Structures are given as C-alpha cells and as structure tokens.
Amino acid sequence: MGHPHKALRTSMTGAVSAALLAGAAVGLAPAAPAAAAGTPAAPGIRFVDIHGDGGTVLKANVVTPAGAGGSRTYPVVVLPTSWATPQVEYLAQARKLAGAGFVVVTYNVRGFWQSGGNIEVAGPPDIADARKVVDWALANTPADPSRVGMAGMSYAAGISLLAAAHDDRIRAVAALSGWADLTDSIYSGRTQHRQAAGLLLGTGYLTGRPGPELRQFAKDFLGANLEKEDEMLAWGEKRSPSAHVDRINRNGTAVMLANAWGDTVFPPNQYAEFYERLTVPKRLEFRPGDHATAEAPGLLGLPNDVWDGARRWLDHHLKGTDNGVDREPPVRIMSRSGGAYETYPDWKSVGADARKIALGGTETIRANVDSGANGGIAMLSGTLDQFAKLPPTASIPLLPRWFAAVWRSERHGSPQRIRGTAKLHTTVTSTKESGTLVAYLYDVGPLGLGKLVSHAPYTFHGRTPGKPFPVDLELFSTAYDVPAGHRLALVVDTVDPLYIEHNPSGARLTFSSPATDPSYVSVPLREQ
Template sequence: MVPRPTSLLAWLLSTLAAIVLIGAGLPGPAAAAATTTGVKFVDIPGDGVTLKANVVAPAAAGSYPAVVFPSSWGLNDVEYIAQATSMAAAGYVVVSYTPRGWWASGGEIDTAGPADMADLSKVLDWTLANTPADPARLGTAGVSYGAGISLLGAAFDKRIRAVAMLSGWTDLNYSLYSDQTRHLQSAGLLGLAAQLVGHPSAELTTMLGDFTANRNIATVMEWAKVRSPATYLDRINANAPAVMIANAWGDTFFPPNQLADFYGKLTTPKRLELRPGDHAIAELTGILGLPNDVWTSVRGWFDRYLKSDANGTQPGKVYLKPDNAAAETWSSWGAQTTSTKRYGLGAIRWYDGTGLLGGSPTTGWSKSLPNDLDTVANGGVVLLTNGISAFTGLRPTIWLPFVDRNRAGVWAAERPSTALKVRGIPKVHLNLTGTAANGSLVAYLYDLDSLGNAALLTHAPATWLSGTAGSRTLDVSLSAVNYDVPAGHSLTLVVDTVDPLYYDANSAGTITVAGGSYLDLPVK
C-alpha cells in the first residue's frame, strides 16, 4: 500500500484556507458599498442547530432574487463575501452560511446528508422571512461541498429555481471508488479537514475509517449513494431547476466523467463548463474578488433564470476550454467527438523497451509488470499538480526515458503531420493473463515531443476484486480530456501498477498485459 501523505495534506489544506479566507476579506468596490446594506453576520436556525451566516442585500427597497451559498468543505461563510457583495450591488439578496459541524456552526458534519438538506430549507425559510427576497426567484450555488449541497437541495426543495454547481460531484461513489479503486489523497485531505476545523459525526468517522481500511464497502457505498445527486436525478428533473455545472478537467476530488454522464440525463435547463485545473482552482480568483470567467457565467446564469434576462448565460450548451487550444461550445457532450480511433498495442521492442501504439490490435506478445513498484509516471499531488498547470498553461511533464521499462509498459504512436484533436473520454482495453485474484493498474496518456518530454493528458486507475486468479480483460475509462496533440508529437500510453493518488489492491507478483489490447481514442 502507498503511505498516507499526512503532512502534505495538512500543508495543502492550510494554504488553501489561508488564500480563500484572506481573499474573502478583501473590500469590494466603493460603488458596491454605497448600493448595498453591507455584510451583516447573522445566526440562522437550522434543523435543530444554529448556523453561522452572513447576508448582503441591495440597499434600496424592493423585492429581489436571492441566492444562498453553502460554504466549501473546511471553509466558512466568509468564503463568498467578494462575490456576494458584487451580486448584491447588481440586485441580488445573497445569504452565505457555514454548514452544520464546521467552524462555529452547531451540530456535527452530515456530509450533505438529510440533516444538511433540512438545514438548507431552513436557510431558505429564514431568507424569505428576514430579507427582501422574492419567493419565486430563489437560487443556490457553491464551490465543492457547497456545490453538492446546492444541487442536492434542488431535489428536496422545489423553491430552488436555479443552481450553479462549481467543482461539485454528482456521484460520490465514483469520487471515492472509481473503477473500484479507492482515492487515497483526496479522501485523506477531506478527513484531515474535518478533524482540523470541523466536528465529525460518529457516522462520518466510521465511514472514513471503513474506507481507509477497505472494509464494509457496501455500507460506505450506500452512505455515499444517499449523498449523490445522481440518486435523485428523477426528482431534480421533476422539480426542473436550471442547473449549471462547472468543473476542471483535472479535478482530483470529483473527476469530470461523472458530470458528463449526469448532464446527459438532465432534462432541466442546463449548462456544462469544463476548464483546465484541479478542484476549485478554475473559480479561485473569483473567490478572491478578481475577474473570473466561471463567476461571470454564474452571474449570467442567475440573471437569465432569476431575473429573466435573455442576455444571460445560454442554456443547452457545453463549454469546453482545452489546455492548449481555443475554447469550444457544443450542443451536447457527445457533439465534440467526431469519431473514435482505435490504437492497437503492439509487441515491446527489445532495443528500447517500447511498443507501437497504432494499427489493429496484435497478438502473440506479452509484457509483465511487477506489482507495487512505481515509476515516474503518476497523476501528481492532489490540488497541487493540476492546480499549477491551470495557472502556467503547462501540463505535468516527465522525461519518458526515465520511465523504467522493467516496471511499466510503454507504447508510442507514430508522429502525425497534423495535430491530433483529442475530445472526450479515452478508453483502454487490456487483456491480462496470470493475474492474482485482486489487483490494480494505472493507465496514463501522454503527449510526447521529439526530445522525450511527455506531457500528461489524462490518466485513470482500475482495480479488480474478483476473488479468482486467472486471465481477465480490464476496461479503463480515462478521465475526460480536451487537448490538441501537436503535429510531430507522439501519443504515448504508459501502464504501471502504482500511483500515489490511489490505494492499490496488489499483492506480490506480476501482472501481464497481453496481445489484443488497445486504446480507443475519441477525436475531432
């Protein structure tokens, strides 16, 4: 097993919290102060607990649309002050609150469960009773934890007419156990935050303990299912709120594949936006009160659905900002993919330890990978690796010759004369022989230049827990990607057995990848 990087997680949490809390305290424009009531800190009665909150509203008398912001996991209600002040100056009542169990709010952490849903409805009640909010024009929004609570709330409270979910989840089980692989760093950071600035419930402590120990999996998954918007998709569709979803390609907490699936099944007015970065990175500068196109979309979304502004953010669109190309807007998620190109995995060459990626899948070869021996190919560090990439515009990069061919399989495609436009969810099909009953693999897709520099496009782990040793096939859906591989570069696949982002299920021995394996690549 990979050890838990506790000190690193503590540093990441404290750094993120400091940035957001300092930025949230920045004063808004003078014009905003003159046209709003100013920020007022209040106590709101939740469902049997007191919730710490703040409210800012237009100064002029009247009836206004209102937006409620639950704060992010580990943060509190001051998180949204910059945006709340700006929105109030534009004619919104904005109430931000700290969910139960966090900071000074009462109760214990419910992890977007039934108690949090009841609290959100109580906050809406308080907003209508104590502010000039129009009951027909209520919205919810948030980042991360606040995003999940906001979307879940729309399933349980019909008064919510518009939702903006930023860096949120739709399937908590996918976030914890995608392809049966437990996510080590992200879950560890969530647990650490709860210990540092929250009051974890006995239930949360038990669930995290069971997750870490890999026990009572069915119980943990049922707990997560209750807290997944996908579970209540029919209710959300029936209530018909306008739903905007914005996230990052490299979100290590809530990978975007789940969002694409959920978005496709929504029948409400809807919009999906994906940008470079990691969890809560794309919207971070907006939290700090700086210009930010995510928050511009959010404002336009509420303008359209709470103010009936036809010039607001358009529904029915999928907005995709690639890492290295111009932004694209599509009518649906699938519209970005023109075709799927199959790349067969060929035999490993003796002289460079690399196989051909391309052509029809071939047979008669195999590549053995030792279990629990890592390589330089990895997904990086939660928040940090893809977060830096969002600000620099540079993908995480390794030097491919440093990938130990005794520990990994490497397959490189021929270098095309034109750019290869990757659009969608790549899938890797692996034929495995002689496997143990349980095991894990990680697949990485790189953009390899002529000097050996390999930029990571996407990756994903996959685990089998069959209880039976022997041959098997393994299908791995890599995280969604939107990227142009430049002309003259080689699309390269690396497969190994360990990544610090995840727990693995490997024991001593080897895993053998055999002929007939291939990569299906969605392209434009």
C-alpha cells in the first residue's frame, strides 16, 4: 500500500507547475499591495474587501466597463479563484469581459492567500461566500440583479456549480476543468487517486490554511482508513454538484461544462454523466490536455478558445446576444490526435458505435509489482499528450506476464476512431479478500509500442479468497484516432504510481472468461 507522505512528494512537480502558472498571472496584473482596499488600481479596476460568511474577509477585485456610471446596469460575472491561486488570477479575462460589457467581481476563496478563514473544499461556507459576493456586487456595482453569472477554472468551477444549485439568482455558469462528482473524481473505482489528492493537498498547505475537516479527510483518505469510508463518501457528496442537479434544473441555470480528456485531477467521465442529467440549456466541451492546461493560456491574455467559448455562453445567456450558441450542437469535442472540432447532439451519440473485443482464456498475475504499464504522471502526461502528442507508452511484448495480463485485438486494416467510454467486463478470482487492479487500453503499432488510449483503477474489499466475482469498469472517456495497421491491447496489472493500491503481499489475481459470462472490453470504435 502506498505511503501518504510519498504521495505528497510525488505531487510536488504538479505543485511547482501550479505555482509558476499563478506567478505568471500575477506578473501580468497590477500588484495588489500597491492599491489600498477600496481604491482604484487602474481605470475600471478596484481592489476591495468583501465580507463573506460569518464576516470572513475575502480579498477581491472589481472590473467595470469603461464609462460605467449613472443609472445604467450591466450583467455581472462572479469569478472565484482556482485552488491555491491569488486574487489576480483572472484579471486578463476580467478585462476582456468588462470590455464586452460585463461587471466582473473576482475574489480569493476563503482559506487561501490573504483571504480569511480556512480551506473548506467547496463546503457550505464557500457556497455562502459566493452568495455574499453576489449580494455585494448587486449593492456596490452597476450590476443587474436579473443577469448574474458565475465562471472559473477547477475549484472555481465546482464552487460555481454548487452556488448555482443554492442561489436562483445565478442564471448562467461556465465551469471549466471542474468536477461534478468529487468522490468519483479522486476515488473512482473505490481507489484513492494518490497523485491528484497529493497535488491538491500539497498546494493547499503551501498557499493556504486547511481546516480541521480537510485535515481529517486527508489523513483518512491517504491513509486508506476503510473504517471512515462512509464518512469520506458523505464528505464528498456534500461537495458534489451532481448531488444537487435537481436544484440546478429547477433553477433553470444555463450550464457550460468544459474539460480535458487527460485531466488527472477531475477525469472527464463524471462531467459527461452530470451533463446528461441536466435538463437546462447546456453545453459540453472536451479537448486534449491535462487539468486546466487547455484554458491556462487565457489567464495570460493569450488567444484561447475555451475562454472565448465561455464568453459566448455568457453573452447569450446574460446579455441576450444572438450569437448562435443556442442553435449549435451542444456537445463539442476534439480528438487527442488532432483535427477539427466534432459536434454531436448529445453525449450518448459520441460513443454510439461500440465493438466488443473478447478477452478469452485464463490469465493469472502476481500483485505488488508495477509491470511498466501505467497512466503517467499527474499534470505532466496529459500536457505532453496535448502539445507533443506523447501519451504514456509501453512495449507491449516486453511487459512481464507474471505481473501483467495482456489481450490483443486483430490488426485494423483501416484507420479507426475511438470516441467515448470503453468498458471492461471480466471475472476475477483473488487469493486475498482485498486488491487493486488497473486496466489500460493501448494503441499498438507494428513494432509493439503501445500508446495509452485510456485506463482506470478498480479496488475491491471483502471478497472471499478463491471465489470468482464479476468486475465492470468504465475506463476514462477519450477521443483518439488509431492508425491503419495498428491493433488494440488491453493490459491489466496491480500497481500504478497514480493510485494507492490495496494488494496484500503475495496476492494473485486470476482473470477468466466463463462460457456463461464471457469477458470483453467494449470500445466505442468506428472507421474514419
């Protein structure tokens, strides 16, 4: 089983990346200390203190359209900061929004940097803070109370969705690289996402003040305390917009969701499932990249289609601009292999064509050893895939069969497109009552080099040793193009640095395919 302190050390590369990004954003913005609270730092920009829930001071800035004054009102967009970033994070985008006729209020969420309070991880105090910021904006800026929106990246996306469920004044949300189901994001397949959790905790401790509830959760989560699993699940559900989707639907909030295929913090599946449950005006966008890497250049004021799409969404739903966003197909995706955007009427249509690859025979593997197949490194692998088309790779013929089970398809004579969610069904027999397996889908070239298409972990507890049981596992959704002459390979092993594994020493896993319940991997595959 992985050690929690090792998890934090593993995550420091991602922490440094986040810090550099925040620093770059600060470098382009006016320095906050140069302006006293409540006084203009530049034309149209004010740095202010807003009193949140319980009087907690939230450091904020306000950007208003040029010439704002008199009795005219404007739509308002509230931007909470991302996890571990300072209040100037969104100034470049705030200026663009103000230039388009919005009042913009961005604020540092509680527990981080100079704002007061403790980190509550989108808990009730954070939602109450968001409502207080809306109150303040309506009372202190030329904001129109009938045209309120929220937006932001990562932590801000989650808070925005939760706030929309609890405040019917919020008419539109653009949630970028966020989560809908916090538990499914960092605990999918009942497996702790070690590097993702370590990244969040590491940067949280570096830039903020974790509250007692977060400290206890981190201890139980990284320590794999199964006695506290119900409490951890309840903690995550309270912070999951998916648990409040009925309230969002009832409020009628227009919701835009955007994420990256390779997001190692908030994988795409949970966003897609949430999108399908929304009955309000909605939009779903997936692109290549890792956590927040697709929209990060926009923080520096660089051209960015994610932020451009968010502004179009807010323009239409808050200003009434007839820009056609309501008439476009609502699901928009880009393949990791490149090419133009593809559009679909709904998420189900993305992976409508599925082919089953039989997983015949019986394979037995030893646990506790990394076979060499793995999902990569949080915040790095998805970025390399985005900019250099370099996903994690493995030599499939050289994988040690003592520690990895391997099945391969026939070669494909023509190019194939994978769009959507691959699903594994198999029968497992373990020599121990607990265990972890990780399934990987590879695109394998003529020389046997496999490029990772998708993967997902799965952990079980309380199984009777020697007794077979079925396993159904959804791999992380993706869009990938398989060249002609290649084949697909499914690999299963028991150790991946991304996750905490629960394999007792000496455990063995056997994968079988009973005649009455054949094993297979279903891949959303079609010819190009």
